[in-house]
Amino acid sequence: MVSSVKAVKDAVVFDLAVQPLRELNQYLHGDLQGVKGVTVENPDGAHSIAVGMNAAVQVDINGHAGYYAAGMNQHASVVVHGNAGPGCAENMMSGRVEVKGFASGGAGASAHGGLLVIQGDAGLRCGISLKGGNIVVGGDVGSFSAFMAQAGTMVICGDAGDGLGDSLYEAVLYVRGEVKSLGADARFEPMADTDLATVKQLLADAGLSHKASEFKRIASAKTLYHWNADSKQTY
Amino acid sequence: MCGIVGLLLKNKALRPRLGELMVPMLIGMTERGPDSSGMAVFGEPVMNSHRKVSLYCGDAGFNWRHLEGALLEFLGDAQFEVKANHCIVTSKAKPDEIRAWVGRHHPSVHVLSVGRSIDLYKDVGLPSEVAARYAFKNFAGSHLVGHTRMATESAVTPQNAHPYTAGEDWCLVHNGSLANPNSIRRMLEKKGIRFESDCDTEGACRYLHWRLDMGETLETALEHAFEDFDGFFTLLMGTEDKLALVRDPFACKPAVVAETDDYVAIASEFHSLAHLPGVKHANIFEPKPSEVYSWSVQ
Numbered sequence: 001m002v003s004s005v006k007a008v009k010d011a012v013v014f015d016l017a018v019q020p021l022r023e024l025n026q027y028l029h030g031d032l033q034g035v036k037g038v039t040v041e042n043p044d045g046a047h048s049i050a051v052g053m054n055a056a057v058q059v060d061i062n063g064h065a066g067y068y069a070a071g072m073n074q075h076a077s078v079v080v081h082g083n084a085g086p087g088c089a090e091n092m093m094s095g096r097v098e099v100k101g102f103a104s105g106g107a108g109a110s111a112h113g114g115l116l117v118i119q120g121d122a123g124l125r126c127g128i129s130l131k132g133g134n135i136v137v138g139g140d141v142g143s144f145s146a147f148m149a150q151a152g153t154m155v156i157c158g159d160a161g162d163g164l165g166d167s168l169y170e171a172v173l174y175v176r177g178e179v180k181s182l183g184a185d186a187r188f189e190p191m192a193d194t195d196l197a198t199v200k201q202l203l204a205d206a207g208l209s210h211k212a213s214e215f216k217r218i219a220s221a222k223t224l225y226h227w228n229a230d231s232k233q234t235y
Numbered sequence: 236m237c238g239i240v241g242l243l244l245k246n247k248a249l250r251p252r253l254g255e256l257m258v259p260m261l262i263g264m265t266e267r268g269p270d271s272s273g274m275a276v277f278g279e280p281v282m283n284s285h286r287k288v289s290l291y292c293g294d295a296g297f298n299w300r301h302l303e304g305a306l307l308e309f310l311g312d313a314q315f316e317v318k319a320n321h322c323i324v325t326s327k328a329k330p331d332e333i334r335a336w337v338g339r340h341h342p343s344v345h346v347l348s349v350g351r352s353i354d355l356y357k358d359v360g361l362p363s364e365v366a367a368r369y370a371f372k373n374f375a376g377s378h379l380v381g382h383t384r385m386a387t388e389s390a391v392t393p394q395n396a397h398p399y400t401a402g403e404d405w406c407l408v409h410n411g412s413l414a415n416p417n418s419i420r421r422m423l424e425k426k427g428i429r430f431e432s433d434c435d436t437e438g439a440c441r442y443l444h445w446r447l448d449m450g451e452t453l454e455t456a457l458e459h460a461f462e463d464f465d466g467f468f469t470l471l472m473g474t475e476d477k478l479a480l481v482r483d484p485f486a487c488k489p490a491v492v493a494e495t496d497d498y499v500a501i502a503s504e505f506h507s508l509a510h511l512p513g514v515k516h517a518n519i520f521e522p523k524p525s526e527v528y529s530w531s532v533q
Contacts (some may be wrong), residue, residue, distance in 0.1 A: 042509075044509035045504050045505035045506030045507075045508075045509055046508060047505065050301070063509075064505045064509070064519070066504055066505065066506055067504075080337075083491075083505065085505065085517060086488070086489060087505060101519075102520070102521065104489060104521055105486060105489075123486065123522065124485065124486045128256060141483075142486065142523075142524070143485075143486075143524070144485075
């Protein structure tokens with residue numbers, strides 16, 4: 001398999017116009033010791049590019065990725081130099097995934113760790129069920145983002161759609177633009193110094209230059225933490 | 236799951252290549268819909284006095300020559316274009332007369348579409364097989380609406396394949412599933428509207444056409460649809476001079492649009508757009524939920 005892999009300086013190049021996706025992913029799941037970077041040419045919307053990474057290497061996807069790009073990522077730094085389809089970086093455990101364009105629905109869903117940076121807009125349900133990962137979105141996020149997010153942080157530099165942070169647990173959201181509507185049990189809270197420091201750090205990690213003071217904090221009001229038989233309309 | 240493709244050529248010089256540009260789009264959606272596929276092509280309209288009727292017969296050995304002879308005798312004047320199981324009849328006759336005649340004499344033949352601009356093909360099989368059977372690559376025209384089907388709620392039959400049509404020069408394809416197609420069907424049937432299949436999509440197609448027929452604009456009809464359709468849908472629609480696209484309020488089903496000075500191309504996934512000329516510099520975006528997008532032929 002390695003014989004068909006072209007090494008250019010330190011980077012290994014896969015061209016999905018002529019090489020099967022499975023060959024790329026099997027290579028990425030193999031022993032990557034000594035490999036610094038892998039470049040993927042002509043992704044052309046293929047699904048599941050660089051899923052299940054488990055090594056500290058850089059993967060550059062030169063074009064648009066389809067469903068589930070960089071899902072379940074551990075340790076790797078994956079950059080999509082284009083747009084990403086649904087489920088980008090879902091269930092990420094660690095490492096860093098960056099999308100230079102927009103990401104479709106469900107980006108960063110249930111991510112346990114790591115950092116997802118989306119320079120453009122994110123679709124609906126971004127960060128749904130977030131479990132400890134961090135997400136920075138340079139543009140807007142669609143409706144129902146951070147639904148039931150349990151832990152971790154989302155920084156949204158643009159606007160948010162309907163139902164932001166519905167049924168939040170311990171995850172915290174920071175929004176710079178307008179929020180069309182908050183979901184059940186989500187509320188605006190004052191920004192503390194620790195919030196400003198968190199946002200400043202995540203913006204720096206994402207390479208964005210907004211001021212942390214422009215963001216508003218959204219967290220759980222915790223009214224749904226305990227069952228209340230008299231308030232069934234709330235749920 | 237299903238796949239949707241649409242292409243509208245702004246650059247008139249590309250119109251002879253409509254089919255050639257579209258076939259890789261359709262085949263790119265094979266994984267989303269391997270059991271059947273279909274294509275509505277809108278070309279130069281025939282004279283106002285004439286109509287085109289697309290006919291289909293599931294029987295591969297059907298004797299079209301026999302139908303041609305008898306129908307010509309009935310109509311007096313007509314042109315026929317036969318491809319595999321499919322025939323386009325162009326004539327001055329009222330489409331309903333042709334429909335009734337076909338129903339009487341050839342009950343195995345179905346009317347797929349009626350209009351001045353639309354030709355419609357749909358059949359079971361892989362998209363590549365259907366495209367080859369009817370020589371999709373040779374299509375010329377200004378715009379088209381195509382579909383690859385993975386059946387979920389009704390049987391794999393040519394009738395249940397998309398696009399669906401109603402009235403003249405109107406078609407619709409659907410990715411998703413409606414939860415209330417039978418309520419829509421019962422409401423429309425009471426108004427005398429007839430159904431020809433048991434697919435949920437036919438309800439959406441005939442509902443929107445019913446509203447257009449009452450004089451509503453496509454945009455207004457779609458605003459009503461957001462209230463009356465329960466379920467998941469990305470819908471792509473074609474008229475004689477327009478493509479229109481909507482996604483349900485939850486954007487459950489994908490869609491991506493690439494627009495250049497030469498064309499507007501729509502697909503369920505970017506994979507089907509990657510081959511298009513100039514796509515690397517196209518304006519690529521995801522349509523937002525509950526918004527009506529439409530593009531007109533210049």
